[in-house]
Amino acid sequence: MAPKHQPLRTALIGLSSTAATSWASRAHLPNLLTEQGRSKFTITALQNSSVEAAQAAIKHYNLPPDTKAYGTPEDLANDPDIDVVICNTRVDKHFETVLPSIRAGKDVFIEWPIAQDLAHADELVEAARKSGSRVGIGLQRRWLPPVLKLKELIQGGSLGKVLTADVSFYNGEEDPTVLPEKLFYFTEKRYGGNPIVILGGHSLDYIFSVLGNLVPESISSQMQIRRPEVKLVDPATGKTIKTVTRDTPDILHFTARLQPSQYVVPGASFHYVFRSGQPFPGTPTANFTITLESGQIQLTAGSPPGLEFAGPGQEAKIKVWRRGSKEAEDVEWKWENVNDEIGPIAAAMQVPLYAFADGKEKGDGWVDIEDAREIARLIDGFYKKWEQDGGL
Numbered sequence: 001m002a003p004k005h006q007p008l009r010t011a012l013i014g015l016s017s018t019a020a021t022s023w024a025s026r027a028h029l030p031n032l033l034t035e036q037g038r039s040k041f042t043i044t045a046l047q048n049s050s051v052e053a054a055q056a057a058i059k060h061y062n063l064p065p066d067t068k069a070y071g072t073p074e075d076l077a078n079d080p081d082i083d084v085v086i087c088n089t090r091v092d093k094h095f096e097t098v099l100p101s102i103r104a105g106k107d108v109f110i111e112w113p114i115a116q117d118l119a120h121a122d123e124l125v126e127a128a129r130k131s132g133s134r135v136g137i138g139l140q141r142r143w144l145p146p147v148l149k150l151k152e153l154i155q156g157g158s159l160g161k162v163l164t165a166d167v168s169f170y171n172g173e174e175d176p177t178v179l180p181e182k183l184f185y186f187t188e189k190r191y192g193g194n195p196i197v198i199l200g201g202h203s204l205d206y207i208f209s210v211l212g213n214l215v216p217e218s219i220s221s222q223m224q225i226r227r228p229e230v231k232l233v234d235p236a237t238g239k240t241i242k243t244v245t246r247d248t249p250d251i252l253h254f255t256a257r258l259q260p261s262q263y264v265v266p267g268a269s270f271h272y273v274f275r276s277g278q279p280f281p282g283t284p285t286a287n288f289t290i291t292l293e294s295g296q297i298q299l300t301a302g303s304p305p306g307l308e309f310a311g312p313g314q315e316a317k318i319k320v321w322r323r324g325s326k327e328a329e330d331v332e333w334k335w336e337n338v339n340d341e342i343g344p345i346a347a348a349m350q351v352p353l354y355a356f357a358d359g360k361e362k363g364d365g366w367v368d369i370e371d372a373r374e375i376a377r378l379i380d381g382f383y384k385k386w387e388q389d390g391g392l
Contacts, residue, residue: 004107007038008357009081011045011070013097014088016053017060023111024088027138029061030346031353040357041084043067047076047097073097077104084109084357090185091193092116095124098135105131109356111138112201114372116192118380121373128369136356137372141206143351143365144307146299146316149333150210150290153297153320154263160293162264165211167272168287169203171195172303176250176276181232187246189383194248196223196382200274201375205367207272207288212264214256214378221254223386227276247391250276252382265293286316295322308344 010032015024032041045068048054054069070076076085077100084107087098095115098108102124114121114137128135141147154162173195185191208214227250231240252274260266279285284300286307298321301307302314321328337347355365362368 004083004359006040006357007042008040008083008107009044010041011047011068011076011079011082011085011101012043012088013047013073013076013085014090014093015046015057015061016048017057018053024086025061027345027349028086028088028353030342031350034341036354040354044082045070045076045079047071047073073100077101077106082106086353087111090191091198092185092191095120099124099127102127102133102135103131105133107134107136107356109136109138109353110369112205112372113192113197114369114376116190118373118376121369121376125369125373134356135369136352136362136366137369138349138352139202139205139367139372139375140348140352141202141307142209142367144206144348145333145335146307146318147206147210149318149331150288150297150299153318153331154210154290154292157263159295159297159320159322162211162258162268162290162292164269164291165207165258165271166287166289166291167203167207167270169199169274170279170285171199171274171276172285173277177227177229178231178233180235181241184232184244187230187244187248189247195276196249196252196274197379200252201379203274203286204272204378205372205375208375211258211270211290212261213259213374214270215259218257219254219378219381220256221252221382221385222389223249223253223382224251224392225249226251249386254382285314295320295325296328298328308348 012024015029031037032043043063046054046057047070048057051069051071054071058067058069073096085098085101087094087110089097091113094110098110101108115124179186186194225246228245229243230246231243233240254272256270258264258268258270284302286301288299290297298319299316301316303309307316318331318333319328320331335344335347337350338344342350352366
C-alpha cells in the first residue's frame with residue numbers, strides 16, 4: 001500500500017499524566033518525537049477521559065499549545081484532519097475508544113490485547129473490513145533483534161529442522177499475591193488485561209513468528225489459579241487497601257504439535273508454561289529451547305517475557321549447541337536503534353510504528369488485527385477449556 005502523505009496527522013488516545021501504567025509515554029511518544037518520527041507523524045490531538053484530562057496531558061508532555069484536546073471517541077472520529085489514531089488505554093477501553101475511528105475509516109494502531117475479549121475483537125475486525133480502515137496491533141516483539149536472530153539461526157539450516165520446542169516464562173512479580181491498587185483489573189477476567197493475556201500473548205506471538213503455527217486439534221491446555229487471594233496495596237505506603245479473590249488464572253500450561261514446514265519436521269512437539277512470580281534463584285525468567293536435528297538453540301533472559309525490559313545483566317542471551325560439540329557457543333545480537341533518545345522499550349515499538357506509517361504491507365514490520373486475532377482466539381480457547389474443567 002502506498003503511504004499517505006507524511007507526516008501523518010496523529011491522535012493519541014490514552015497519553016495520560018495520571019495513568020496507572022505509562023506505556024504511551026514510555027513506548028510510543030519517544031518514537032514520535034525523534035527527528036525521524038517527526039517526519040512520519042505530527043501529534044495533532046489527544047483524547048483522554050475528558051477534555052480537561054487531555055489538556056492536562058498536553059501541558060504535562062510539553063506538546064504544542066495548538067494540539068487539540070478531545071474527551072470522547074466520537075468527537076475524535078469526527079475530526080477530518082486526523083489520519084491515524086494510536087490507542088494506549090486500559091484494555092477494556094480499547095473497543096469503545098477505537099470503534100468510532102475505525103468506522104470513520106481512519107487508520108488505527110491499538111496496543112495488545114486487541115480488546116477485552118474475543119467477541120469485541122471480532123466486532124473490530126468486521127468494522128475494519130466494512131470501512132477499509134487499516135488496523136495495526138502492538139505485537140512488536142516479532143522484530144526484536146534476539147527474536148530475529150533465532151529465526152535466522154533456524155532458517156540458516158545448519159542445525160537441521162526443528163524437532164521440539166520448550167518454553168518457560170515467569171512474569172517476574174516479586175510477590176504474586178500483591179498488586180498495586182491501580183492494577184486491580186489484573187485480578188478480574190472481565191477486564192481482559194492480565195499477565196497471561198498481555199505478557200503470554202506477546203510471548204506466543206513472537207515464538208510463533210520463529211517456529212510457525214500450531215496444529216489446532218493437537219492443543220491440550222490447563223490453566224490454574226494457584227494463589228486466589230490478592231492484596232491490593234498503596235504503592236506509596238505499602239499498606240493493604242483491601243484483599244480480593246482473583247478469577248484470572250496465574251498459570252498456563254499447554255502442549256501441541258507444530259505445523260510442519262520447510263524448517264519443522266512433521267509431528268514436532270511444542271511445550272509452553274507461563275507462571276506468575278519469580279523463577280528459582282539463579283535460573284532465568286525466560287527460557288526458550290529449540291531442539292533441532294543437529295543441535296539446540298537456547299534463548300534465556302532475566303527479564304519477564306517482554307525481552308526489551310531487561311536491566312543490566314538481564315539481557316537476552318542466545319546459545320547454540322551443535323551435536324558432537326562439548327560446549328555451546330554464544331551468539332551475538334545487538335540493538336540497531338537504541339541511543340540517547342530511544343531506550344529498548346521504545347526501540348522495540350519503533351519498528352511497527354514506522355512500518356505502519358510508511359504504508360508497508362501487513363506482516364512487513366507490523367501485525368494487522370486479523371493476524372493478531374489468532375492469538376486472541378488461541379487464548380480464548382484456553383479460557384474456555386479452563387471453564388469446562390470447572391475453573392479450578
